[in-house]
Amino acid sequence: MSPETPQVVIGLNAVILAVTDEEPRILTLPRRLPVVDQQQDEGGAAPPEAVDKGPSAGASSSRPVDALPFGPLDADRDRTLELALRGWVREQTGLEVGYVEQLYTFGDRHRDPRQRLGGPRVVSIGYLTLGRQETPATGVNAVWRPWYEYFPWEDWRRGRPLILAQRLAPALARWVEESEHSSRRAERRERVDIAFGLGGAPWDAERVLDRYELLYEAQLVGEAWRDMPAASPHPVEDRHFGRAMGFDHRRIVATAISRLRGKIKYRPVVFELLPPTFTLLQLQRVVEALAGTPLHKQNFRRLVEKGGLVEGTGEVSSGTGGRPAELFCFRRDVLRERPTPGVGLPALRTP
Amino acid sequence: MSPETPQVVIGLNAVILAVTDEEPRILTLPRRLPVVDQQQDEGGAAPPEAVDKGPSAGASSSRPVDALPFGPLDADRDRTLELALRGWVREQTGLEVGYVEQLYTFGDRHRDPRQRLGGPRVVSIGYLTLGRQETPATGVNAVWRPWYEYFPWEDWRRGRPLILAQRLAPALARWVEESEHSSRRAERRERVDIAFGLGGAPWDAERVLDRYELLYEAQLVGEAWRDMPAASPHPVEDRHFGRAMGFDHRRIVATAISRLRGKIKYRPVVFELLPPTFTLLQLQRVVEALAGTPLHKQNFRRLVEKGGLVEGTGEVSSGTGGRPAELFCFRRDVLRERPTPGVGLPALRTP
DNA sequence: AAGACTTATACTCAACATGAGCATAACTGA
DNA sequence: TCAGTTATGCTCATGTTGAGTATAAGTCTT
Numbered sequence: 001m002s003p004e005t006p007q008v009v010i011g012l013n014a015v016i017l018a019v020t021d022e023e024p025r026i027l028t029l030p031r032r033l034p035v036v037d038q039q040q041d042e043g044g045a046a047p048p049e050a051v052d053k054g055p056s057a058g059a060s061s062s063r064p065v066d067a068l069p070f071g072p073l074d075a076d077r078d079r080t081l082e083l084a085l086r087g088w089v090r091e092q093t094g095l096e097v098g099y100v101e102q103l104y105t106f107g108d109r110h111r112d113p114r115q116r117l118g119g120p121r122v123v124s125i126g127y128l129t130l131g132r133q134e135t136p137a138t139g140v141n142a143v144w145r146p147w148y149e150y151f152p153w154e155d156w157r158r159g160r161p162l163i164l165a166q167r168l169a170p171a172l173a174r175w176v177e178e179s180e181h182s183s184r185r186a187e188r189r190e191r192v193d194i195a196f197g198l199g200g201a202p203w204d205a206e207r208v209l210d211r212y213e214l215l216y217e218a219q220l221v222g223e224a225w226r227d228m229p230a231a232s233p234h235p236v237e238d239r240h241f242g243r244a245m246g247f248d249h250r251r252i253v254a255t256a257i258s259r260l261r262g263k264i265k266y267r268p269v270v271f272e273l274l275p276p277t278f279t280l281l282q283l284q285r286v287v288e289a290l291a292g293t294p295l296h297k298q299n300f301r302r303l304v305e306k307g308g309l310v311e312g313t314g315e316v317s318s319g320t321g322g323r324p325a326e327l328f329c330f331r332r333d334v335l336r337e338r339p340t341p342g343v344g345l346p347a348l349r350t351p
Numbered sequence: 352m353s354p355e356t357p358q359v360v361i362g363l364n365a366v367i368l369a370v371t372d373e374e375p376r377i378l379t380l381p382r383r384l385p386v387v388d389q390q391q392d393e394g395g396a397a398p399p400e401a402v403d404k405g406p407s408a409g410a411s412s413s414r415p416v417d418a419l420p421f422g423p424l425d426a427d428r429d430r431t432l433e434l435a436l437r438g439w440v441r442e443q444t445g446l447e448v449g450y451v452e453q454l455y456t457f458g459d460r461h462r463d464p465r466q467r468l469g470g471p472r473v474v475s476i477g478y479l480t481l482g483r484q485e486t487p488a489t490g491v492n493a494v495w496r497p498w499y500e501y502f503p504w505e506d507w508r509r510g511r512p513l514i515l516a517q518r519l520a521p522a523l524a525r526w527v528e529e530s531e532h533s534s535r536r537a538e539r540r541e542r543v544d545i546a547f548g549l550g551g552a553p554w555d556a557e558r559v560l561d562r563y564e565l566l567y568e569a570q571l572v573g574e575a576w577r578d579m580p581a582a583s584p585h586p587v588e589d590r591h592f593g594r595a596m597g598f599d600h601r602r603i604v605a606t607a608i609s610r611l612r613g614k615i616k617y618r619p620v621v622f623e624l625l626p627p628t629f630t631l632l633q634l635q636r637v638v639e640a641l642a643g644t645p646l647h648k649q650n651f652r653r654l655v656e657k658g659g660l661v662e663g664t665g666e667v668s669s670g671t672g673g674r675p676a677e678l679f680c681f682r683r684d685v686l687r688e689r690p691t692p693g694v695g696l697p698a699l700r701t702p
Numbered sequence: 703a704a705g706a707c708t709t710a711t712a713c714t715c716a717a718c719a720t721g722a723g724c725a726t727a728a729c730t731g732a
Numbered sequence: 733t734c735a736g737t738t739a740t741g742c743t744c745a746t747g748t749t750g751a752g753t754a755t756a757a758g759t760c761t762t
Contacts, residue, residue, distance in 0.1 A: 007426040008359050010458075010474055073458070075358040075472035081458040105456045105476050107361075107424070107432040121426035123361055123474075125456050194686055204690035281709075299750065301711075322709025323757040335545055339555035632738075650721065652740075673738025674728035 010073035011124040012085040013249060015256040016097065018133035018144065019273045022285045025133060025144040026253060027093060030064040033113075033246050066145065067246040068253070069093055070124070085127050094137025097129040099272040103255045106248050111227050114247070126252035128259065130272035147257065148292075149243045150250055153196075154208055154257065155292050168220075168241060169198055175218040205292055206261045212254040215241060223250060261291055266340035268309060271330040279317050279325035280304065287343050300343075308334045309341060361424035362475040363436040364600060366607040367448065369484035369495065370624045373636045376484060376495040377604060378444060381415040384464075384597050417496065418597040419604075420444055421475070436478050445488025448480040450623040454606045457599050462578050465598070477603035479610060481623035498608065499643075500594045501601055504547075505559055505608065506643050519571075519592060520549055526569040556642055557612045563605040566592060574601060612642055617691035619660060622681040630668050630676035631655065638694050651694075659685045660692060 016027040071088035078084035082100055089097055103126040109115050112122055136142040148155040153164050172192045179185040189199070195210045197203030215221045222244035244250065264270050264287060273286055284300045304310050310328040317325050334341040367378040422439035429435035433451055440448055454477035460466050463473055487493040499506040504515050523543045530536040540550070546561045548554030566572045573595035595601065615621050615638060624637055635651045655661050661679040668676050685692040 008361055008424065010359055010361075073359065073472075073474070079460050081456070081474070102455060104453060105432070109430050121424075123424070123432070190687070199687075201687045202690050206690070279710090296750065296752095297709095298711080298713090298752085303749090318758085320709055321759070322707080323711085323759090325710055336541070336550075336552045339553050339557070630739090647721065647723095648738095649723085649740080649742090654720090669729085671738055672730070673736080674730095674740085676739055 007120060009120045009122050010081075011070055011122050012073060012081065012088055013068045013070040013124050013126050013247075013252050014085055014089050014097070015068060015103070015126065015128045015253055016089065016093070016095065017128065017130055017147075017256065017260075017273070019286045019289050020133045020144070022289050023146040023148070024289050026147050026256075027069065027095070027136070028066040028143050028145050028245075029069060029092065030141060030143065031067045031246055032064050033067075065244065065246040066143075066249070068249045069142075070247075070249075081125060082127075089129070093140055093142050095131075095134055097131060099130040099269070101128045101130075101259070102126070103128050103252065103259055106251065108248075110229075111223075111248055111251075113226060124248060124252070126255055128256045130269060132273070132275070145243075147253060150245065150253060151208065151212070151242050151257065153211070153241070154205075156203070156205070157288055157292060157294050160203075163241070164196070168196065171220055171239060171241075172196065172198075172214075172218060175220070206258055208257040208261065209251070209254045210258075212251060216251075221250070223248070257290075264290060264343050266342040268330060268334065268341050270343065277313055277315065277327040277329045279320065280310070280328060281320070281325060283310070283328070303343065307341070308337060309343075358471060360471045360473050361432075362421055362473050363424060363432065363439055364419045364421040364475050364477050364598075364603050365436055365440050365448070366419060366454070366477065366479045366604055367440065367444070367446065368479065368481055368498075368607065368611075368624070370637045370640050371484045371495070373640050374497040374499070375640050377498050377607075378420065378446070378487070379417040379494050379496050379596075380420060380443065381492060381494065382418045382597055383415050384418075416595065416597040417494075417600070419600045420493075421598075421600075432476060433478075440480070444491055444493050446482075446485055448482060450481040450620070452479045452481075452610070453477070454479050454603065454610055457602065459599075461580075462574075462599055462602075464577060475599060475603070477606055479607045481620060483624070483626070496594075498604060501596065501604060502559065502563070502593050502608065504562070504592070505556075507554070507556070508639055508643060508645050511554075514592070515547070519547065522571055522590060522592075523547065523549075523565075523569060526571070556644060557609055559608040559612065560602070560605045561609075563602060567602075572601070574599070608641075615641060615694050617693040619681060619685065619692050621694065628664055628666065628678040628680045630671065631661070631679060632671070632676060634661070634679070654694065658692070659688060660694075 014027075018025055018027075069089050069092045071084075071092070073081065073084050078087070081102070085100065086097060089095055105123060105125045107121075107123040109121065112124075114122055133144055153161050153168055155161060176185055176188045176192060179188055191214060193199040193201045194204075195207055195214050212221070216224045219225060220239060220241050222240045226244075242250075245253070260269070270283065270286055270290070274283060280301050281297070283304065284295055284297065287300070288295055308331055311331040313327045313329055315327040317327050365378075369376055369378075420440050420443045422435075422443070424432065424435050429438070432453070436451065437448060440446055456474060456476045458472075458474040460472065463475075465473060484495055504512050504519055506512060527536055527539045527543060530539055542565060544550040544552045545555075546558055546565050563572070567575045570576060571590060571592050573591045576591075577595075593601075596604070611620070621634065621637055621641070625634060631652050632648070634655065635646055635648065638651075639646055659682055662682040664678045664680055666678040668678050
């Protein structure tokens with residue numbers, strides 16, 4: 001490795017989320033990335049563009065994959081990580097993000113194909129941003145894509161997804177059975193049951209990352225094959241679940257969903273995704289879209305209204321298709337009143 | 352800056368937590384660190400030991416400060432971040448950590464005095480580890496120190512801490528008033544009220560990090576003065592709250608407390624801090640120590656027993672000082688039964 | 703213009719969870 | 733034996749949650 005190669009590069013990755021037409025969508029950039037070839041596995045110089053610069057079309061071939069907006073931290077220029085992230089997003093998409101939250105930092109060497117091409121060690125910090133769906137700058141090749149395309153088993157709004165019982169559960173069962181020792185099988189089975197709500201265990205909507213990690217380990221997602229040093233030719237597509245992404249970006253999106261599904265319960269973050277005023281059904285649809293579960297309409301209304309999360313504006317919306325609905329807005333005072341203002345949960349009192 | 356200086360260094364920091372005598376304690380290493388001098392602010396070569404190596408006594412003077420075990424990521428050797436952390440902890444303390452959880456990644460340039468001495472950019476990843484209090488290897492200068500020494504306003508077990516009303520609230524009020532514009536004052540006041548439960552707002556035990564960040568901004572913690580490029584001589588100690596730490600380590604500990612106080616509510620992590628069998632009062636005392644609030648004994652028992660979190664072993668403990676108590680152990684099956692098994696919270700059903 | 707359909711909103715009721723307290727049991731030490 | 737200490741069982745009022753009924757007020761179709 002050449003001496004002037006930096007040892008470590010910090011990659012900043014943004015899951016830019018908006019909800020439109022009752023679908024949570026993330027902003028993705030289709031990118032052509034170098035394919036790891038079995039022959040030249042340890043040799044060959046790295047195409048530096050893929051690592052150092054953002055999406056400036058690298059010289060590599062192969063079909064494009066979805067990637068998140070991302071770029072490295074400039075140690076000399078960027079004063080904070082968040083400012084660096086905002087800069088990259090602006091540069092690559094033309095969008096100005098509002099609410100930003102750090103998710104997690106990933107640094108496994110073996111889960112990034114770039115590491116095998118002689119590039120520097122990449123440590124990626126994932127961020128989640130919330131906002132409304134805006135059109136990227138002209139000339140930017142960005143796509144707002146529903147996040148359930150990457151995680152079809154996570155959408156329970158119209159009942160338990162068919163893919164679960166029909167395809168995922170059998171594939172996972174095979175993975176459990178392919179273990180040699182029975183203790184190992186029992187351990188795998190328990191992990192599968194808890195993560196996917198099988199074998200009598202309940203479905204926990206927040207375990208999105210657990211489920212993705214398990215699928216990766218069981219080699220049921222495309223990324224797992226891509227990352228294997230001596231991968232056999234890609235197996236039948238039928239055994240890959242959900243749409244794959246470049247780098248470790250799907251893992252970062254899984255982290256984002258997990259985090260957000262947890263957070264809406266105790267912090268009023270949903271409102272970042274809504275216009276200043278909205279009907280209660282609009283609000284409900286957004287929460288349902290994020291949580292991936294249907295909600296009882298009347299109870300939801302009681303929750304947010306009696307809970308002091310929203311207040312009526314007096315205005316009414318006409319385009320409901322039925323009786324006009326009152327327009328509500330977020331009630332900021334709730335932050336002073338309750339410790340955990342979110343969609344569900346009790347309060348605490350001062351004794 | 353010399354060309355072979357790495358641009359970015361990843362610092363891995365461990366908050367090693369155990370609870371003994373009803374006090375949560377973290378393992379700290381007293382270290383002598385270079386003092387930032389006003390004269391040589393931008394010049395001077397960095398003492399590389401303070402950054403590159405762990406606590407190998409640097410050549411610098413000044414009195415020692417508390418620091419967490421930490422060390423840089425070795426991009427070539429360490430396969431994962433967590434393995435690197437375990438290695439550093441082992442090397443510096445002789446301890447083998449069990450449960451490990453990543454907290455947050457900090458990268459603000461201006462909040463690390465090392466950055467002003469010409470060293471590389473440090474990005475610190477904080478980790479939390481849970482276990483029992485073990486004695487560090489002989490020869491290691493490590494101290495288990497109660498975390499409430501760093502955050503005395505966080506311990507509400509014996510009622511509202513006196514320091515809050517007597518010293519913190521007035522100091523914060525001064526900070527609010529010292530703003531020029533009234534809109535700025537109103538904004539500061541709202542932040543103070545929400546973070547510290549003043550002005551009628553409730554106390555939210557989880558906002559530990561918010562409170563520390565606010566104190567830092569209001570220059571009411573020692574670290575704020577240390578980090579100022581042109582700091583006036585340190586003001587009277589009377590205006591600093593809690594025991595200070597080196598680097599940004601107190602911020603990392605604040606993150607740890609916030610995270611843990613949230614997590615015990617929905618994941619059975621408390622048991623990592625307890626022996627395999629314990630009495631219910633022992634369990635309660637540990638939860639109280641972490642949450643910083645007293646709990647109703649009978650209700651707590653009902654919660655963990657009916658909630659299926661623990662099961663009786665039939666054995667009894669004699670050293671209670673009163674009637675002997677039954678010994679309980681963690682009931683692993685609860686993971687299969689409830690989505691969020693912790694100290695408090697409802698369940699979800701499968702329809 | 704009537705009737706079907708859609709969405710909004712109010713209200714009820716049972717099941718369950720939570721906060722607070724009373725009562726009794728079983729040990730220790732003076 | 734009595735006071736002090738902790739353990740454990742039980743009650744009761746209140747709050748929260750899940751599910752459903754009923755009615756209001758629009759749009760669209762014929």
